[in-house]
Amino acid sequence: MQIHQSEFIKSHISFDSLTETDRPEFAFVGRSNVGKSSLINMIVGGKKNIALVSSKPGRTQMINEFLINKKWNLVDLPGYGYAKTSKSQQNKFQEFVSEYLLNRENLTCVFALIDSKISPQQIDLEFTKWLMDAEIPFILIFTKADKSKPNASLRNIEKFYEEMAQFCEGPPRYFLTSSSNRQGRKDVLDFIDLAIQ
Ligand SMILES: Nc1nc2c(ncn2[C@@H]2O[C@H](COP(=O)(O)OP(=O)(O)OP(=O)(O)O)[C@@H](O)[C@H]2O)c(=O)[nH]1
Ligand SMILES: [Mg+2]
Incomplete structure (x- = not known):
């Protein structure tokens, strides 16, 4: 798929303000x-x-909606687990994100991002389990591949799947990406292309 148009639509601070669309x-x-x-x-x-993109974590605090090729939407959600965000803020994010994930009718697939440079983190495993239990369709995208040697990334991915095996029978597929060297771009776009047919 070629990207010939991408535009920012809107930032939303509540689920209710999202535009309904097919x-x-x-x-x-x-x-x-x-x-x-x-x-x-x-x-x-x-x-x-x-x-x-900001140098300080925890910056995306809203649901940011983008329209791509005038055909499909892409959504940037606030991140979870940022320690410096107050507990009440964190709860608010969680509510907001889970409300979106559980109720958005046109949600085709969630891309759950995991840092490929680090070994499996409890918070990511918990979130993955939550997606599974809620039967929300998702795949994993391991990020920052450029930051370690390929074998080290693959080892972390393997470990993540080993941990996931404890709560999941049909493991989701994954892609390994890097925003720095554009690794995995075609994989993700091909996946989206198939999913929107
Ligand atoms: N080397 C490398 N750095 C990356 C990559 N992706 C992101 N970064 C860096 O990681 C930091 C966080 O990136 P963001 O894209 O803002 O992360 P985010 O998940 O949107 O963060 P929040 O909005 O705070 O939840 C920035 O300093 C990026 O430059 C990558 O593939 N390789
Ligand atoms: Mg962000």
């Missing part, structure tokens, strides 16, 4: 700082970034 929608979710906004820019951004 367009297929894909949501990027994951721990704060895992690289959601960077990946969105790498995959659908042109010369200019469309999602805001």
Whole structure:
């Protein structure tokens, strides 16, 4: 799939303000700082970034909606697990994100992002389990592949799947990506292309 148009639609601070649409929608979710906004820019951004990447984690605090090729939507969700965010803020995010994930009717697939540089984190495993239990369709996207040697990334992925095997029978597929060297861009776009047919 070629990306010939991508535009920012709107930021939402509550689920209710999202526009109802039949367009297929894909949501990027994951721990704060895992690289959601960077990946969105790498995959659908042109010369200019469309999602805001900041040096400080916890910055994407709203649901940011993008329209791609005038055909499908992409959503950048606030990150979970940022320790410096107050507990009440964290709860608010969780409520907001889970309300979106559980109720968005046109949600085609969630991309759950995991940092490929680190060994499995409890918070990511818990979130993956939550997606499974809620029967929300998702795949895993391991990020920041450029930060370690390929074998080290693959070992972390393997370990993640080993941990996941404790609560999941049909493991989801995954892609390994890097926003720095554009690894995995075609994999993700091919996946979306098939899903919107
Ligand atoms: N080397 C490398 N750095 C990356 C990659 N992706 C993201 N980063 C860096 O990681 C930091 C966080 O990236 P973001 O894209 O803002 O992460 P996010 O998940 O959107 O973060 P929040 O919005 O705070 O939840 C930034 O400093 C990025 O430059 C990658 O593939 N490789
Ligand atoms: Mg972000």
